[in-house]
Amino acid sequence: MTDAPKATILTMDDAEILREAMAAYLENHGYRVLQAADGREGLEIFEAARPDLVLIDLRMPVLGGMEVLARLREMAPDTPTIVVSGTGLLQDALEAIRLGAWDFITKPMADMAVLLHAVDKALDRARLLDENRRHREHLESEIARRTLALERSLEEKKVLLAEIHHRVKNNLQIILGLVAIQAEEADSDAERERFSRLETRVRSMALIHQQLYKHGDLSTIDMAEYAQALISSLAAIFRHAMAGVEVICDCQPFQLGLGKAVPCGLLLNELVSNACKHAFTPGQAGRLTIRMALEDGQAAIEVADDGRGPGPDFSLETAQTMGMTLVRELTRQLEGTIRRLPGPGLHLAVTFPVDQASAKPAA
Structure with missing residues (x-):
């Protein structure tokens, strides 16, 4: 044969x-x-x-x-x-x-072997090129298949995570409702005040999950949009105490990962609600300024008022109120620093590091 x-x-x-x-x-x-x-x-x-x-x-x-x-x-x-x-x-x-x-x-x-060598060499090269092409096409096909599978898996996880955030937000809303009921049944102004502060803290966390569910980006929060929503909520809660006060929100758009956004939101809530409650006497004209920015890998929060001030004995390190204790603890969680800056009333500035993987300027 x-x-x-x-x-x-x-x-x-x-x-x-x-x-x-x-x-x-x-x-x-x-x-x-x-x-x-x-x-x-x-x-x-x-x-x-x-x-x-x-x-x-x-x-x-x-x-x-x-x-x-x-x-x-x-x-x-x-x-x-x-x-x-x-x-x-x-x-x-x-x-x-x-x-x-x-x-x-x-x-x-002079020798036909020269021709045979050239033919063998060219065919070997063509065979190798064809094998490489087939291998490349196989790899590209496999990469495309696996990429599609990963995209489908990621989409399923995003849907699941969105549902989790939605349910957490709803559960926090239920807690807010229970807190409001308890506040109505409180026997004293001091008790009602404690429930009111608890409500603002729970609301600050609920806003985080609301933002995540609303925008579909389940890993980062637009802190400028979040700050606007939180400050509007606090202004409504403290509307009587803040009747004559101009509130200025100067927040540059930037995004934080969820791990930093939650303590940052709670910290902002404490600083602003403390100012709303203590800085001004009812009916007093004044100004409350909130600034947020992201610069050189550092997030910065400033809350400044031109109200009556905390008094000569006030100290950031030793103040024992629940609000200032939370401010110090949240700053520690963020691995940041807090300072009192000069000016009328109380001017507090917090900075904390943010790695590039979890923070970026908002689009």
Whole structure:
């Protein structure tokens, strides 16, 4: 039984004796060889048989070798082509390579082994290129498949996480309702005050989950939008005490990851609600300014009022009120620092570090 040929080679050459000699030699080494006497015939055979490699003479009638190379580059750019030509001009060799030839052999050949070596080398290279292409296509297909699976999994997790935030928000709203009922049943102003402060703290956390559910980004919070909503809520709660006070919210848009946003929101709630409750006497005109910004990896919060001030014995480090105790603890959780700045009333500034993975300017 005859072995299958290693590959099919098309040789185009108008010199019949040389063409026959090359064909016989290559066939003796296991190749199937097709022959064409000119370029036009060669292209017709190529179209019909699609050989694995083409040998081309540059000087042929009807259609020259350079034109054949140009046509083959358009028809089958991955098919290896070797020029076998009697012209030894460097210019011809360079032009042939530019048109896509893989190798250039001058004739007459003293040893046909030169031709066999060039053919074997070109076919090995073509095989490796084809294997690489197939491997790359397989990898691209596998990457696309796995990417799609990950996207679907991520979407499912986002839906689940959104539902969790929605339920947490609803549960916090229920807690707020229970706190309001307890406040109505309180026996003293002091008790009602404690319930009121508890309500603002729970509300500050509920706003976080409301923002997450509202915008669909389940990993970061727009702190400017959050601050506006929180301050509006506090202004409504303390509307009688703040009747004559102008509230200025100068908050630059930036986003915080959930791990920083929750303690930051609670901290902002304590600073603003303390000012709303203690800075001004009812009906007193004044100004309360809240600033937030993100600069050089540091988040900064400033709350300043021009009210009556906390008194000469006030100390950030030793104040024992529930509000200031929470402010110190939340600042510690954020790994930040708190300072009192000069000015009328009370001006507090908190800064804390934020890594680039969890914070970014809002779009």
